[in-house]
Amino acid sequence: MVIPNDTPWSGLEAGKVDTRRVSASARWSWFWAVMPRADAALVLQLSELPDPVPDLPRLKNLEIRFQTLPGGPILYIRLKDQSQIELFEALCRDVMNAGEIAGSEREALERAVGRTFRWHHLLRGGKSETLTEEEQKGLVGEIEVLKLLMQHMTPAAALTAWTGPSGAPKDFELARGCIEVKARRSGAQPYVRISNEHQLADVTGKALWMAVLAVDRVHFPHGKTLAEIVADVSEAIKKSEPAVLFDWELHLADCGYDSAHDYSGWRWIVAEPAFYEVTDHFPRVVSPLVEGVSAVTYSISLHSCTPYQLTWKGVRTALFDEDNDE
Template sequence: MSKVQLWDGLGFNEARRVDKRGHHDFFWAVVENNCVALALVLPDGANRVLPLPQIKSLDIRYRKLGARDALFLALRDQEQIELFASLCMDIVSAGEQGETPSDALDRTVRRTLRWHHLLRGGSSERLSVEEQRGLLGELQVLQLLCTVIGEEAAIEAWRGPEDGAKDFELNGMCMEVKARRGASKPQVQISSADQLADVAGAEVFLLVHDVDAAIKPEGMTLSDHVQVVEDIFKFASLTAYGTWERLLTATGFDWSHDFSDRRWIIGKRTAFRVEDGFPRIPLPVPMGVLNVKYAVALDACAAFTVEDKDLLTEIAKTQSAIDT
């Protein structure tokens, strides 16, 4: 059957079950203005309504299918019916993996969110080796924050993908993250004057991760590492998951890219408190100086090292300050 035939024979306000043997109640439907749609009947007595993305050319909302509540994805632009059919079948495939009707709804909305970010335009270029290494360093910190302060606060703190002044910004604490080859010269590259600059009302930390290439079967691919974090947010709130999807896309990572040619091992993490005396270029830089980039020798930072237990304490304090 052609994709455009999925809605054949249906008139306004009519629906047909996608798969009679399916586990969940997905329907092909036709709504106002002869717009084709996909509908998922909601669980009886559903007590929460998940927030929905806004996608150009689509009308996504809750409405009635007969006497029952349902989630509808309707296509406004009929010229896009082939793409819409592919989107719908992918969403149904994801939703059918849900063990319960509520889980099917979660998976349906989450997959729709993924399409939302893909349709907004992901990078077609695969991340370079150094971009992969940098993303892995930030993912390690994100996982650490999830453990200490929870997924919601952790993902809200991640600012690097959207060009924040610091990679992570918490209440009273900012962190700049660098990843380096463990055997390389002990230094890190600072790509702007702001990266190590003071922040009013917050302490600044530099976190350096050793991230090294490995030979199979050692290590994991970038996609494997991303999947670990994906699995964390898969069971978080929909808001946190949506933010994770948005920020991951902003890094340039694309699930369709093949990263199987390189595997990675995450080594030690070293933290430094950036304060008076730390080796950095002071602000403000002289008038007319632009695009400041420099390297910091890690040996010169030894006096500013922060033990892991103290770093965890500082992170935990950012949430306790909010709670009080």
């Protein structure tokens, strides 16, 4: 396929790997490239491969890989569908802009890969706007439960269990049980909203709990912004298991979170979650529904859930088979 003349790849020779440096004044070694099949690509030349090598996003029309060439290692992003070359150029320039801010090559690589994860979210149909107040509240609640799990399992395992961002019916799915998270204002009416009939549906062979957290908006200097909450978790992951930082970024992107957005106008405090065991007599809409009825939304009175309440210690014991005596 012929590369259009009005793109950065025009003039590069197809049939071999041909490159042109993006800018002599750039801090890092970025190259426009044409791959052997005349595919447009962006290349970041590296002095060494990162250790460990991070996970990379998987996109339908893009190939993103590390490769070691005679001249040294590279990261490349290759476009497989040339009809999308205009959008691909925008992606490449955004990735480079993110990387150029970095003060080290490793940070430039991290920022470049992190930005591709955000494009991964957008190209899957995600949104580019700042999360609404309600969406922030929900994400803060889920992160709080994630932090509890990370006290008893590795960050990688906890992130694997956090299935809500990918569209799964439950927010957290572990080997022994599932957790559905509900965030609400402490002063709100004592009800929680259930978005569909699947959120509290039984899962064969697993226990199910509903975690309810009071998440309240406060004024400076109290509480933390969503960005600060995310940064705290990022730092904890970096200290214990840095290889999964990109998986954390991907989960956040799937939630619609972008660190480039301004969240300084909202500050949050979070109370300890209350857990409720969802059993046969728990107040809920039970599947299967009447034929022709679906996408049911309803509210549950927390007062009616009181007989099913238990502590995090009880949930933790069931999930991890730990001794509940303290």
